[in-house]
Amino acid sequence: MRKGLLIILSGPSGVGKGTVRRYIMDNFNLEFSYSISMTTRPIREKEVDGVDYYFVSQEEFQRNIDEGNFLEWEEFVGNRYGTPKDKVEELRNKGKNVLLEIEVNGATEVMNKVNDDRVVSIFLMPPNLQALENRIRRRKTESEEVIRSRLEKGKKEMKMSDRYEYVVLNDDVSRASQEIVDIIKARIKRK
Ligand code: 5GP
Secondary structure (H helix, E strand, O other): OOOOOEEEEEOOOOOOHHHHHHHHHHHOOOOOEEOOOEEOOOOOOOOOEOOOEEEOOHHHHHHHHHOOOEEEEEEEOOEEEEEEHHHHHHHHHOOOOEEEEOOHHHHHHHHHHOOOOOEEEEEEEOOOHHHHHHHHHHHOOOOHHHHHHHHHHHHHHHHOHHHOOEEEEOOOHHHHHHHHHHHHHHHHHOO
8 A cells, every 4th residue: 555645834833834734624625634743832722632732741752752752853942842653654554644734843854764755845934024923923822032932933944945845825824725735636646
């Protein structure tokens, strides 16, 4: 059986990766599983443990690093985030497509590590920096200091968008989602 696609969706914090992913899940006939990451970040009000992330302590995260359980992990603005390895492999080996929503350093590591030709990398780009800032602020989940750090990090990440096969502009959620679905469907068809 052919391995499922590994779809990497990156982009700066606040660009709307989660919104686009949920829009695709709700509005398109495209089968993929979302890989739930592990994080040490405190849970936000609307988040659900085991749905948005597995929220764990520093100790538990470290234990998973030591046991080699991550495909990749990174520190991002003071917190750690990692992709559990076994689940991704298990799903892909069953022919299921898996989507990772991760930041640029982790994405680069995955691109280097997973060297089969069934990896698709997509960078979601905000229309401008103001739009990014507005979105992060509207979320009302982070302190001013964290907002600033996330924006700085986002600017650096945008400069690394050329590492990806595709850059999709998030000027409109339904348009951007359609573009991403088209990219993925074309790739599924490719031998
Ligand atoms: P947030 O705190 O806003 O949920 O996530 C911060 C950043 O970490 C986002 O860019 C998000 O996509 C990224 N991220 C989430 N999970 C992972 C992961 O498992 N690995 C890596 N490298 N980044 C992740």
